[in-house]
Each structure stands twice: as C-alpha cells, then as structure tokens.
Amino acid sequence: MAVLVTGGAGYIGSHMVWELLDRDEEVVVVDNLSSGFEWAVAPEARLCRGDVADKGLICRIVEEHGVDAIIHFAGSVVVPESVARPLSYYENNTCRSRALIEAAVESGVKSFIFSSTAAVYAGGGAAPLDEEAVVAPQTPYGMSKLMVEQILRDVSVAHPLSFAALRYFNVAGADPKGRTGQSTAGATHLIKVVSEATLGKRSHVDIYGTDYDTPDGTGVRDFIHVSDLVGAHYLALQRLRAGGGNLVANCGYGHGYSVREVIASARKVSGREVPVREAPRRPGDLASVIADAGRARKELKWAPSFDDLDGIVETSLAWEDRLTRKNSAA
Template sequence: MAVLVTGGAGYIGSHMVWALLDAGEDVVVLDRLSTGFEWAVAPEARLVVGDIGDAELVGSLIEKHSVDAIIHFAGSIVVPESVADPLGYYSNNTCKTRTLLEAAVKGSVRHFIFSSTAAVYGAAGIDPVQETAPLLPESPYGTSKLMSELMLRDAAAAHDFTYTALRYFNVAGADPRGRTGQSTPGATHLIKVASETALGKRASLTVFGDDYPTPDGTCVRDYIHVSDLANVHLLALQRLRAGGGNLVANCGYNHGYSVLEVLDSVRRVFGSDFNVAMGPRRPGDAAAVVADSTLARSELGWKPAHDNLDGIVGDALAWEKALSHRNSRG
C-alpha cells in the first residue's frame, strides 16, 4: 500500500512527505512543480511530475502503486489573487479536485485527506471559531475550498471511502531538522515575508491595514507550525485506517497574534529591526481568524509540539538562511 501526496513538492506537502516516511509509509508524490521544487521532495519518495487534473495519470498511479490513501495539497492559495482570477481558482482548486476524487473512486482508494482552509468561515470574529460556525467565505479561494469539501462529503456518502477535511489556519515555520521549508519565490505568508525582509532579501514589508477592529488595528491570525500540521494529517490517516468515520476539523492553536505582534517576534528572534511600511487593506482579508481545535485534539489525539511564536519564527529564519546558502551555490 502507498500514500499518494498531491502537491508534495510544495511547502506543506514536502513536510507531509517527510512525516510519512518517518512513520515508515510508502509515498508517491504527484506535483506539476508550478510552485514546488523537485529537490524539496524527500529522496525516498517517488516523484511523478504531472497534474491532478490528468485523470488517466492519477488512475495509473493508484493502480501501479496500490494507493490506499490520498493526501491532497495541490492547489492555489493566495486570497487576493483569487479575487482577481476567480475562474482560475475554481478550475485549479475545485474542478481538478473533482477529477482527482473521480479517479480515487474508480481506483477504490479507501481514504482521502483534504487540505482545506479557515477561509471557508470568512470573517469569523475575534473568538476562536468552531467547525459548526457559519460557512461564509469572502474570497473565491475560500469558496473554491468549500465547494471541494461539499463534493468530498457527497462523494463519500455515495461511494465506499472515508475522508478527513482539515481546515488550516495560518501555517508557518519550517522543519526543525532543516530538511524543507517555505521556498516559493514571491510568497505572501507573513512570517516568510518578514524573514526575507529581516535577512535583506526584500527592501521592506507592507502591513495591509491598521484600522481593523482588533486590539492594535492589524489582522489577527492563528499561526500553526507546519510540523504540527503534518502530524495532524498523519494522525488523521491512522484514524481512518483504524475505521474512523468522516471528519472535518480545524488545525490551529486556539489563540492568535496580530501582524504587529508577529513582526515584533521576528525582530526579537533576529536581533535587529527592518523596514516596515503601512498600506491599505487587501481585498478578502478578514480582521481575525482564530481556531477552536478542540475536535482535532479529542478525535485525533493531537498534541501540538511547537505552539510558540518565537520558536516558529526561529525555524522560519533558520530555513531562510539555509535557502540563501542553497541559492548562492546555484
């Protein structure tokens, strides 16, 4: 049996591949390398360069490698970009997920884990949001993920497989062992951008809006370490294989930090200041999004190991320095 990881050459996917291999799993990666990197895939995994929208290719991989589970990360993730290109997001995130699901059903794949997002909730407010909260996405990105969740729910009801949809909050940090991290040029993740700015890779960082209804006026987010997130997926896979039913669960730490608090952490860990500019709000950004992750903890037995902002920032900075060394060697 093998686990098929879509988007396994990307940021979160590459961490997942390492976590699976560390757990003794047989791993196949399908990635078109639009934002991921071949070198980010652990050498013990088998990388196939291709698109999840290629039903014939997906079907052949399922059959060839006896795939019993799919962990689906492939997709587009930038909120403002989705506002500018909604049809592109519905194509890449929703339509191709449908194709992947159809191939999974035809190939008798028993378990499916889906990379969803807190963006399905929209402007949830300052209090931690539960899975039962209204689903009111405010961007095509959030809507594209919600549509995929609904397809997954309906397909599982009609066919013989179980699934887990994990709604991520803000993913940050890097593998503490330095094996992989966020490497995409032009990334928009705050801690990634702040790390690049601190190291001089960017001239300055822009804070998008300081007039939100939050304690310091900047957006509040729940930042989860990418290694903790990979562990949630591993636990979800174990639960499904043990006969667990369908589950939708939040992935976060139950508390948030404002943009300015994150920047203070980067200054503190880095040991120096860097240029920060104030700008207008971005389309689609909610004031505050914080997880209530009680369900993930109770159903999966998840115990976060990296719930510390300075630690998350430290891992991100360490990876950014390592990435600079890699790039300088060509």
C-alpha cells in the same frame, strides 16, 4: 500500502512527505512543479511529474504502488489573487480536485485527506471559530475549497471513500531538522515575508490595514507550525485507515498574534531591524481569525508540539538563511 501526496513538492506537501517517511510509509508524489521544487521532495519518495486531474496517471499510480490513501495539497492559495482571478481558482482548486476524487473512486482508494482552509468561514472575530460556525466564504479561494468539501461529502455517501477535511488557519515555520521549508518566490505568507525582510531579501514588510478592531489595529491570525499541521494529517490518516469515518476539523492553536507582534518576534529572535510600511487593507482580509481546534484534539488525539511564536519564527528564519545559501551555491 502507499500514500499518494499531491503537491508534495510544495511547502506543506514536502513536510508531509517527510512526516510519512519518518513513519516508514511508502510515498508517491504527484506535482506539476508549477510552484513546487523537485529538490524539495525527499529522495526516498517517488516523484511523478503530472496533473492531479489526469485520471489515467492517478489510476496507474494507485495500481502500481498499491495506494490506499491520498493526501491532497495541490492547488492555488493566494487569497487576493483569487479575487482578481476567480476562474483560475475554481479551475485549479475545484475542478481539478473533482477529477482527482473521481480517479480515487474509480481506482478503489478508500481514504482521502483534503487540504481545506479557515477561509470557508463567514468571518472572524475575537472568539475562536469552531466547525459549526457559519460557512460563507468571502473570497473565491475559500469558496473553491468549500465546494471540494461538499463534493467529498456527497461522494462519501455514494461510494466507499472516507475523507478528512482539515481547515488550516495560518501555516508557518519550517522543518526543525532543516530538510524543507517555504521556498516559493514571491510567497505572501506573513512569516515568510517577515523572514525575507529580516534577512534583507525584501526591502520592507507591508502592513495591510492598521485600523482593524484589534488591540494594535493590525490583523490577528492563529499561526500553526507546519510540523504540527502535518502531524495532524498523519493522525487523520490513521483514523481513516482504522474505519473512523469522515471528519472536518480545524487546525490551529486557539490564540492569535497580530502583524505587529510577528514583526516584533522577528526582531527579537534575529536581533535585526525589520523595515515596515503601512498600506491599505486588502480585499478579503478579516480583522481576526482564530481556531477552536477542540475537535482535532479530541477526535485525533492531536497534541501540538510547536505552539510558540518565537519558535515558529526561528525555524522560518533558519530555513530562509539555508535557502539563501542553497541558491547562492546553485
């Protein structure tokens, strides 16, 4: 058996590939390298450059490698960009995912794990969001992901395809072994931006909104270390293979940190100043988004190992430094 990882040359996908290889799984990656990097794919994995919507390609890979499960990360992820370019997000995230699911059904794949998002929820607040919270996405990004969740529900009724949709909160950090990390130029993830500013690769960090109803006026997010996240995916894979049935589950730690707290952590960990600039709120941003991940802990027996803001920031800074040296040597 093999696992097909879409978007496996990207940030979360590359970590997933290493997690699977560390557990002696055979891995095939499909990535068009529009935002990922060939060098980010572990050498033991097979990389096929192509489009996840190419049904012929997906069916051939499934047959040639005996793929029994697909873990789908490929897609567009910048929330403000989705507001400006909604058609692009519905095409890339929804339409291409539909085509991939069709290929999975036609080629007999039994298990499908989908990279969803907390952006499917109606709004945030001080209380953690569980999976029964109202879903009413405030942005095309969130809606494009929620539509795929619905496609998976409908398909699983009509065909022998079981799925897990994991709703991510704010993914951050890097592989503690230094094998991969967030490498995308111009990435908008807060801890990535703060890491770049800490090391002088950006002039400053923009704080978008300082008048939210939060303790220090800046947005609060539930930051989950990427290694804990891919660990949850592996547990979901095991569950599906064992016949555990469909699952929609949040992935977060159940508590949050503000933008200012993240910046303070970077200053503490690095011993350097982090320049900031206050800016207006961005469309689609919420005051606070925190996960209730009780379902993942119960159903997957998920026990996070990296729930520490300073530790998350430290791995992110270490990767950013490594990436700088890698690019300088190229």
